[in-house]
Amino acid sequence: MNSESAKEIGEFALIERLRNNLGSVGNDADVIVGNGDDAAVIKAVDGKCWIVTCDVQVCGVHFPSMGDVSGFAVGYKSLAVNVSDVAAMGGRPRFALISLGIPEETPVSFLDEVYGGVRALSEEYDILVLGGNVTRTSGPLFVDVFLVGEVMAEKVLRRSGARAGDRILVTGHLGDAAAGLHSLSGSQTGVREDLYASLTRAQLEPQPRVAEGIVIAESGLATAMLDISDGLAGDIRHLCEASDVGAILWESELPVSDALLEAASLSAKNPFEWALHGGEDYELLVTTPAESAGALQEILRRVGGEPLTIIGEILPASQGISLKRTDGIFALENLAWEHFSA
Amino acid sequence: MNSESAKEIGEFALIERLRNNLGSVGNDADVIVGNGDDAAVIKAVDGKCWIVTCDVQVCGVHFPSMGDVSGFAVGYKSLAVNVSDVAAMGGRPRFALISLGIPEETPVSFLDEVYGGVRALSEEYDILVLGGNVTRTSGPLFVDVFLVGEVMAEKVLRRSGARAGDRILVTGHLGDAAAGLHSLSGSQTGVREDLYASLTRAQLEPQPRVAEGIVIAESGLATAMLDISDGLAGDIRHLCEASDVGAILWESELPVSDALLEAASLSAKNPFEWALHGGEDYELLVTTPAESAGALQEILRRVGGEPLTIIGEILPASQGISLKRTDGIFALENLAWEHFSA
Numbered sequence: 047m048n049s050e051s052a053k054e055i056g057e058f059a060l061i062e063r064l065r066n067n068l069g070s071v072g073n074d075a076d077v078i079v080g081n082g083d084d085a086a087v088i089k090a091v092d093g094k095c096w097i098v099t100c101d102v103q104v105c106g107v108h109f110p111s112m113g114d115v116s117g118f119a120v121g122y123k124s125l126a127v128n129v130s131d132v133a134a135m136g137g138r139p140r141f142a143l144i145s146l147g148i149p150e151e152t153p154v155s156f157l158d159e160v161y162g163g164v165r166a167l168s169e170e171y172d173i174l175v176l177g178g179n180v181t182r183t184s185g186p187l188f189v190d191v192f193l194v195g196e197v198m199a200e201k202v203l204r205r206s207g208a209r210a211g212d213r214i215l216v217t218g219h220l221g222d223a224a225a226g227l228h229s230l231s232g233s234q235t236g237v238r239e240d241l242y243a244s245l246t247r248a249q250l251e252p253q254p255r256v257a258e259g260i261v262i263a264e265s266g267l268a269t270a271m272l273d274i275s276d277g278l279a280g281d282i283r284h285l286c287e288a289s290d291v292g293a294i295l296w297e298s299e300l301p302v303s304d305a306l307l308e309a310a311s312l313s314a315k316n317p318f319e320w321a322l323h324g325g326e327d328y329e330l331l332v333t334t335p336a337e338s339a340g341a342l343q344e345i346l347r348r349v350g351g352e353p354l355t356i357i358g359e360i361l362p363a364s365q366g367i368s369l370k371r372t373d374g375i376f377a378l379e380n381l382a383w384e385h386f387s388a
Numbered sequence: 389m390n391s392e393s394a395k396e397i398g399e400f401a402l403i404e405r406l407r408n409n410l411g412s413v414g415n416d417a418d419v420i421v422g423n424g425d426d427a428a429v430i431k432a433v434d435g436k437c438w439i440v441t442c443d444v445q446v447c448g449v450h451f452p453s454m455g456d457v458s459g460f461a462v463g464y465k466s467l468a469v470n471v472s473d474v475a476a477m478g479g480r481p482r483f484a485l486i487s488l489g490i491p492e493e494t495p496v497s498f499l500d501e502v503y504g505g506v507r508a509l510s511e512e513y514d515i516l517v518l519g520g521n522v523t524r525t526s527g528p529l530f531v532d533v534f535l536v537g538e539v540m541a542e543k544v545l546r547r548s549g550a551r552a553g554d555r556i557l558v559t560g561h562l563g564d565a566a567a568g569l570h571s572l573s574g575s576q577t578g579v580r581e582d583l584y585a586s587l588t589r590a591q592l593e594p595q596p597r598v599a600e601g602i603v604i605a606e607s608g609l610a611t612a613m614l615d616i617s618d619g620l621a622g623d624i625r626h627l628c629e630a631s632d633v634g635a636i637l638w639e640s641e642l643p644v645s646d647a648l649l650e651a652a653s654l655s656a657k658n659p660f661e662w663a664l665h666g667g668e669d670y671e672l673l674v675t676t677p678a679e680s681a682g683a684l685q686e687i688l689r690r691v692g693g694e695p696l697t698i699i700g701e702i703l704p705a706s707q708g709i710s711l712k713r714t715d716g717i718f719a720l721e722n723l724a725w726e727h728f729s730a
Contacts, residue, residue, distance in 0.1 A: 049495060049496075050496045052495075052522075053524070055496055057523075063500070064503055076482070077483075077518070085519070090433060100485045100519070100532070102487040104523050108523070140418070141440070143428070145487075147444060150393060150394055153392070153393060157402065168410060177424075182394070185489075186525060188525065190444065192485065
């Protein structure tokens with residue numbers, strides 16, 4: 047009998063517990079990637095595989111409460127975070143099922159906005175909504191999306207392939223979503239309107255890196271990939287644990303936007319705190335042998351994808367995970383965003 | 389701008405609205421059965437298909453609040469209702485993803501029970517849990533299950549194949565789950581302990597009819613199938629709408645258990661009210677040409693499945709849906725269990 051509460055043991059321990067309780071049951075004959083990656087992968091047809099993943103977003107946890115956020119953003123983000131998991135396996139999103147938990151007093155107009163947000167992203171990525179269900183709840187509105195993506199079996203990119211000596215790269219910018227959340231909370235004032243808009247958009251309408259993920263997977267150059275949802279510091283740990291390696295990140299190389307730098311300066315915050323620990327970036331974290339890093343950057347540049355920045359190096363597991371700053375090298379504390387210890 | 393609330397327009401209108409908003413987007417090249425059946429079906433490998441479905445269960449809506457229900461029942465039922473949707477397509481469950489929304493103060497021991505309930509059914513049906521996610525919520529605990537099942541393409545049974553003249557059959561008994569809910573609510577006293585146990589078990593641990601669904605699909609005799617979740621009166625309407633037919637149900641033939649009859653008698657309730665409108669039976673509703681009905685019953689009998697009872701006949705759409713009672717024939721009102729108008 048365990049008398050602790052969910053809050054006391056935390057999100058990752060709960061997932062681990064679920065995996066330990068259930069992991070050994072069932073028949074895995076058609077499974078390419080099982081429990082523990084960004085998504086699972088099962089066999090489809092003609093060498094193709096289906097990627098399956100789910101992620102639930104709750105008002106007041108993953109976005110502001112209903113009065114403080116548009117229905118559009120709720121729908122958009124709920125689908126986007128799942129699209130990002132498919133992108134992290136090198137896949138293309140295809141089909142979605144949507145479960146909605148709805149407080150009785152929710153205006154139908156708000157729900158239409160939610161559907162509008164889902165539709166906008168569905169149109170962008172040609173995703174077919176195959177079904178769903180709605181239920182009332184006495185709690186906050188939630189949107190749970192199950193997403194099916196496709197990928198060729200030989201292109202699937204796991205978290206577990208990184209090797210010592212590999213370079214670590216990341217798409218786009220880090221920390222904008224966290225700075226956007228800070229702005230939305232009202233604790234941020236004085237940021238120029240266009241910068242405020244770009245930061246809050248990163249928080250409310252994250253852009254999954256589907257084209258980038260496909261190009262990276264098809265290049266055959268990457269050894270591992272995942273998407274950054276818990277923050278770089280947390281997700282590099284997930285990658286290192288899955289690959290049984292260590293890593294060093296170079297703080298001075300972390301790609302941060304001008305908007306983030308301005309917001310940080312106005313709040314007297316360290317922008318790298320947001321970039322390392324903020325979370326919800328939904329950028330792709332990729333590893334590749336040192337000699338391939340330049341080629342991979344060039345491929346992304348040619349197709350017009352988000353730039354890939356080299357931010358560190360994979361080390362043997364014995365060296366742990368560290369951060370190189372101007373004032374020295376420090377063990378990177380595990381400060382990943384945990385839903386139950388926030 | 390629609391200023392109505394979710395409660396005012398009701399569950400089915402919300403689902404219809406979602407379908408209308410999203411139905412036309414995306415590429416359906418690999419889709420065998422799209423939106424609107426018990427589950428969707430997409431192509432897999434070697435003529436096999438994957439059935440995909442999701443259904444969310446919320447404490448205080450689909451089962452009693454956390455203090456009044458075991459974690460085991462919560463886990464078991466959350467998976468069982470999805471297994472039932474796969475059974476309704478003639479399929480076999482294979483893989484699950486599970487999203488949990490957890491109030492912070494939830495004891496970990498309760499969650500272990502939830503996992504235990506999921507595990508019990510997973511072991512029974514050899515279901516592999518491929519992943520999942522947990523989130524905190526300020527509302528009631530919810531469990532959302534995404535289930536993947538398999539079926540051969542030519543065996544898929546839809547809701548839409550019923551034809552005038554077909555017989556309507558149902559597995560097992562109807563109404564026990566509703567009577568069980570009545571017992572659990574405390575408004576039922578004096579039922580013998582063994583009968584009470586069988587009724588409450590029907591409510592808390594419904595037995596999906598997987599073996600029966602597979603045998604019915606493989607017989608090639610059935611024209612349509614779905615599972616009864618909203619109550620016979622609601623689900624015969626769903627079948628008739630999908631097949632563009634009418635129906636007559638014969639009240640005297642509805643299969644009801646001795647436990648249900650005793651509970652109804654003690655409460656001065658009409659047992660057929662529960663059988664028609666109670667919902668959550670998770671029995672299979674099947675149609676077959678009149679000349680095949682006996683053969684289908686015999687096949688189920690031979691494999692030791694739940695008995696199939698003939699309860700009515702499919703009519704042309706123009707004749708609507710009616711109920712034959714000892715005192716006449718009545719239009720069957722649509723009193724399906726709606727989550728938002730309960």
